[in-house]
Every structure is written in C-alpha cells, then in structure tokens.
Amino acid sequence: MSTIEVPRPRFAQIADVLRDRIQRHVYAPGCPLPSEPELSAEFSVSRVTINRAVGLLRSEGLVRVHRGRGTFVRAIPVITRHATKRFGEREQGRGAFDVEVRALGLEPGHEVVVDRVAASERAAEFLGVDVGSELVVRRRKFYAGDVPVQLADSYLPAELAEKAGVTEAETGHGGTYSRLADIGRAPVHFVEDVTCRGATAKEAEFLDMEPNQPVLEVVLVAADKDGQPVSLTQHVMAGQQWQLRYEWTDQVLEPADA
Amino acid sequence: MSTIEVPRPRFAQIADVLRDRIQRHVYAPGCPLPSEPELSAEFSVSRVTINRAVGLLRSEGLVRVHRGRGTFVRAIPVITRHATKRFGEREQGRGAFDVEVRALGLEPGHEVVVDRVAASERAAEFLGVDVGSELVVRRRKFYAGDVPVQLADSYLPAELAEKAGVTEAETGHGGTYSRLADIGRAPVHFVEDVTCRGATAKEAEFLDMEPNQPVLEVVLVAADKDGQPVSLTQHVMAGQQWQLRYEWTDQVLEPADA
DNA sequence: TCTTATTTGTTCGTATGTATT
DNA sequence: GAATACATACGAACAAATAAG
Numbered sequence A, B: 001m002s003t004i005e006v007p008r009p010r011f012a013q014i015a016d017v018l019r020d021r022i023q024r025h026v027y028a029p030g031c032p033l034p035s036e037p038e039l040s041a042e043f044s045v046s047r048v049t050i051n052r053a054v055g056l057l058r059s060e061g062l063v064r065v066h067r068g069r070g071t072f073v074r075a076i077p078v079i080t081r082h083a084t085k086r087f088g089e090r091e092q093g094r095g096a097f098d099v100e101v102r103a104l105g106l107e108p109g110h111e112v113v114v115d116r117v118a119a120s121e122r123a124a125e126f127l128g129v130d131v132g133s134e135l136v137v138r139r140r141k142f143y144a145g146d147v148p149v150q151l152a153d154s155y156l157p158a159e160l161a162e163k164a165g166v167t168e169a170e171t172g173h174g175g176t177y178s179r180l181a182d183i184g185r186a187p188v189h190f191v192e193d194v195t196c197r198g199a200t201a202k203e204a205e206f207l208d209m210e211p212n213q214p215v216l217e218v219v220l221v222a223a224d225k226d227g228q229p230v231s232l233t234q235h236v237m238a239g240q241q242w243q244l245r246y247e248w249t250d251q252v253l254e255p256a257d258a
Numbered sequence C: 001t002c003t004t005a006t007t008t009g010t011t012c013g014t015a016t017g018t019a020t021t
Numbered sequence D: 001g002a003a004t005a006c007a008t009a010c011g012a013a014c015a016a017a018t019a020a021g
Helices: A010-023 A036-043 A047-059 A094-102 A121-127 A158-164 A175-182 A201-207 B010-023 B036-043 B047-059 B094-102 B121-127 B158-164 B175-182 B201-207
Strands: A063-066 A070-073 A079-082 A108-118 A134-144 A147-157 A189-198 A214-223 A229-238 A242-249 B063-066 B070-073 B079-082 B108-118 B134-144 B147-157 B189-198 B214-223 B229-238 B242-249
Touching (some): A010 A036, A010 A047, A036 A047, A079 A094, A094 A108, A121 A147, A121 A214, A121 A229, A134 A158, A147 A158, A147 A201, A158 A175, A175 A229, A189 B214, A201 A229, A214 B189, A242 B242, B010 B036, B036 B047, B047 B063, B079 B094, B121 B147, B121 B214, B121 B229, B147 B158, B147 B201, B175 B229, B214 B242
Parallel strands (some): A079 A242, B079 B242
Antiparallel strands (some): A063 A070, A108 A134, A147 A229, A189 A214, A189 B242, A214 A229, B063 B070, B108 B134, B134 B147
C-alpha cells in the first residue's frame, strides 16, 4: 500500500486556486469571477475544465452562477438557531428568528401564507389525526436582509386552529403558540428530527442554491401538557448557512458500582 | 410568468431513469450497474454524458464507484441518534450507539485509539482551559455491520482524564461518563451544535463517501453540575445516513395577556 | 423592438490515463 | 500482458439567458 502522490485532476487544482482567491477576497463577495473564456486562457485549459472547476465551487455554495451574466461570489453568513431556547421566553416563531438574525447585524424579514390541506400519511401519524383530515398550514418564508434563508411549514388540525384563532396570517402577540396557550393547549413537549438531504428544485429556487446542494430539514412536533400533539413544523434551511444548537440537562448519574 | 417546460438536460433525465431503477430494485442494492459503454448504447448518448449522470447519483450517495471494477448500488440504512436520551439511562457512548444500530438489525462495531494533543484555540474555549494545554483524545470509529458510519473524537483535559482513569482504550462499564461520575464530575449539562458541511478527504475515505458529499458534524460539550466543562466530542456522520432526534420539555406558557 | 455580443450550459467525438481483473 | 471499466481532458459546436446598442 504505497502512498504515491497522485496528481489531483486539473479541474480540482483550479478549483483550489479559485477557492483560495475567494477566501483571500481577491474575488470579493458579491463580485463576479473572470469569465470562463478568460479563466480558460489564464490556466491554459479548455473551457469545459473551467466549467467543471466552477461546478465544484457551486456545490460548495461559494459562488452563484447566472447564465448570460456571470459567476458571482456569495457571502454566506452563518445563523445559529437555538432550538431549545426558542420557546421558553415567548420568542416563538418569528420572534426567535428575529433575535437570531439581528445577532448578525441583519434585518429579518418574513412572508406568511395560510392554506388548508388534507393530512398526508406522515403528517397524520405525527399529529395523531386521521389521514386526509383537514389541516391548516402556515407556509412561511424567512429572510436575513434580502437573502432568503429558511422555509417553514406549520400544520395544525383545522379544528384546533379554528379554536385557537390562527386561521389568518396574523396571529397576534406571541404567535401561534401563545394562541394555543390561551385555550389551554400550550405546547410544552417538543420532539425535533434533524436530517440532511439534497434540496428539491423548488427549495433550491427559493433559497437561491444549486439543486442537490444539501439542506437541513428539521421536523418539529409540539405537544401539550397531556402529550397531545398540537402542531407539526417542517423547517428547510440551506445546509451551509445554519448552525443548530440544543441544550439540555440530565439527572445526575450515580457511580456505576453503587 | 409562464411555466414553459424547459427540457431537462439529458444527463439529468438519464440520472432520473437510473435513480428510478435503483429505487425499484431493477438494480438491486450491492449489485453493479451496467457499464458506462452499455448505458451509453442503451440511451444513445456519449459515454461522457453517462459519466455525468452517474456523477449525480454519486453526489446523492446512491451509488459507489470503483474505477476498474464498476458502479455499485449502495444500501443506505438510516440510523436515528436520540441525542437527549443517550445519557440518562447509562447508555452513553458505545452503549447508546449499540442500541441505535441494533434497532436496525445490524451488528454494531467500534475501534478506539487514545492519544494526547495540545488544545486548539477552539477546543480550549469550549473546555475552559488554556490554549496548548494537554488534552487526552479518544478517537473512535463506529460501524453498522461492516459499514463505517461515524467518527467521534472526544477531548478531555489530561489532568481530569487521569483522575477519572480514562487514559486507556478500555474505560470499563458505562464508559467515560461513568468514570467521571465516579469522581463526582458526572456530566449533566449538554450543549450540542449541529452543522452540515462537505466531507474532508480523510472523512470521505473512512465513511466510504465521495469527497464534498455532505456530512453532519455534531459538537457536544458536556459539563458537570457546577457548569464546569468536562468533555468535548466532535461527531462526523454521512449526511444521508443519519437522523438526529432531540426531545425536551419546557415550562408551561401562561396566556399572553395574563 | 430588434439585433448582436457576451456568458454560461450541454453534448459530442476523440484521446489518453489509471485501476482492476 | 491484455481486456475491461471508470476518470479526465480537449476542441468544437450549438443552445439559452442576459446585456448593450
């Protein structure tokens, strides 16, 4: 098993050089890279090879390409989402997101659309309702500055949403969770599943990423004090753009041989 | 805003067909795909186009390619990691992982190497020690069956590791956390940061993935009842292969207008 | 509005290199 | 060594999106 140093492929080497230039701001955030014919001449390789090198940078989320316009360096702010601290201090939903984005010196933005759908098998299982029963869904889009950063769809059983008065875009102070609290169904128990997968075409379009780039998907089920599920939320975020933080405290362990 | 259906590129269409065949087990897990020249003939495109289509499947983690041998369908079991339930029932470390893997009907495996390193800036900050101070690091590799699925490096201040008696590979019943409990430093407060990034070359090699495919990185800081950090663990997992589950309970919310 | 130039996207045919059997 | 299979690269061509006139 000799460790002969195989020369890296040229497209990878060129990607290394371009990556380095981006990191050293030779190509500054928001600015265009030289055109592919120009890079082709500089590195004395075919344009296809340049295109492949740039493809690597795209898949890393370092550049954004617009056909007919050029290739531009992306600024990637990393947002920290404090999952277990979002709800205790009445900073739920928009509120928590606002705090997290302002912590970066950016202006948070949101759009909400309310819709009704029939429960999918998966949603029905999580929410403990029948497949096909009516759900109210709040589809939200989140922005940091003018950069789209997150999609979040929240599902509630229609009956519950009507009781709580959250069938319109505006839900009043404290958001959906506060309205649920008002009717004695405050969510207190939370289960979150985090997965990583390639972005769908629609997600990629909204999040301004390449299709197949990784997204983080967070599925949150909130239940009330009786353990009854009250809402299901699916968050989708550009993978490289977020950090998810969880904090918890356990019972003290006794010594093993006690 | 017309929705003209732009024809997808051929390599993408071919990837769709191959993906479908894999999902329908026309190409079964572990079995080879037809060779590129064969697919080239079947779809009447050049071999380069086939190669690019297969490249998509690689980046999705659906196939594993071995030069000179062929392209093989990967079996991707998804392992659920119950982060907040790992420690309470003395199922820490190996124990928790074993349960999670056996839940899939697979045999868990591990390797441990103990080493000593100087604290990096980042590690020093998390652990509350001086930069450059000595740390004991336990580098672990985890397998599900014979498939490598996770890397985990745990760092403890050397002084603490010696007191707790965890400077060797074997740490006895209950693992490191139990030994810490034995000396009154049981970890009870946990902070986990989850991020998503491209695999490094070394990680990709061990995890049997393509370089640049997404991995989940989990950084766990455990602290004792006085809030003193006792250990820092960095987990690296193939992105598509894991689901991370967190559960927690909050205080009951009072109505917003109370 | 129409035309033209620029820029990236895709594909081909061909050739050569490397790893495995 | 020979055959097979994948990896990379070039030059050329055309398509599609955008920008400038």
